[in-house]
Amino acid sequence: MYWVNGVPSTSVTLNDRSFQYGDGCFTTMRVRGAQIEHWPYHKARMAAALECLKIAEPDWVTIESWLAVVLETMAQETHAIGGIKWHVSRGQGGRGYSPANVDTPCHTMSSFAYPSHYATWQQDGIALGVCQTPLSVNPYFAGHKHNNRLEQVLCKAELEQGPFADGITINVQNHVIETTMANLFWRVDDKVFTPALTSSGVAGVMRRCVMDALVALGQPMVEVYAPLSQLLCSDEVWLCNSLLGVAPVSRIGEKAYPIGKLTRTLQGILNP
Structure with a gap:
């Protein structure tokens, strides 16, 4: 299942800068017992990547509330272990490569079952x-x-x-x-x-x-x-x-x- 900025969705706009330029970052997290393993490390790595890319750091309370919704949805499934991919794009628009006037990052999250061959x-x-x-x-x-x-x-x-x-x-x-x-x-x-x-x-x-x-x-x-x-x-x-x-x-x-x-x-x- 997919969420875009906390809302269930399967699409982003064509002028999203991650689609246009790969302008963003991501992390993939293991979930066990309805908890994200090593969350402080994932949070720190995303904060460091966003700082490197000069993308605004998010409101972490909001991010954690969105992740809580994903975890709740996963808990209703039968898998004891699974994963979440959290992907950040700088947002939409800008002229060419320029990020000027792009100030609303897009956060997408997706959940998936644990690969059986692992x-x-x-x-x-x-x-x-x-x-x-x-x-x-x-x-x-x-x-x-x-x-x-x-x-x-x-x-x-x-x-x-x-x-x-x-x-x-x-x-x-x-x-x-x-x-x-x-x-x-x-x-x-x-x-x-x-x-x-x-x-x-x-x-x-x-x-x-x-x-x-x-x-x-x-x-x-x-x-x-x-x-x-x-x-x-x-x-x-x-x-x-x-x-x-x-x-x-x-x-x-x-x-x-x-x-x-x-x-x-x-x-x-x-x-x-």
Whole structure:
């Protein structure tokens, strides 16, 4: 089901700036027990993205009241777990690219059932390909989940021609960044690594939760600019996003990886 500015609807106007220019940002949230998991982190990431894009920060009381309606609707369904996508556009109009005189952002929210195959990925792992479409480098937008997702669209189009459900993305500087839908972590000996996202990529909420959990476990971790060759030498690899949680990576290309003890520990902490 869909809501636009708190009202059930399935449409926005053709001059909406997200449709015209990708002018906005979004987040996807897991819902369990009629509650949004990690809501403070989602709120903080949206506030940071809106500030970066110079879109007016919303009245959070209003946003939470709209989300309460979505949650109430979801609670009437039979699914114990599901998701909400919250998408913000700068609004309607403006002359060309100019955002002048556009001062009313448009908020759309949608609810959906939890993907049934995620349980299999969480248990058995996911095999990854390597995408050939490179990610651009833009330190100003790095980390934020803005509405310009063409790179991910092209990467997904590549994957649909092969056997892999997801793929590793690499930027034009030949650094591993993430997969098309999740953040990456890997372990070598007693140290954990994750890509630094200061030039490319999305700093996901579950990535932050994994990093918090590693600190609590006393597990050393380093954010790195790493080539693919470094990732391929790992002892253990996992990926994460807010909806999937933590899932092991069982294979990258032709190379298999064991499902490690640390991955299972993190799943016990962070997965439903």
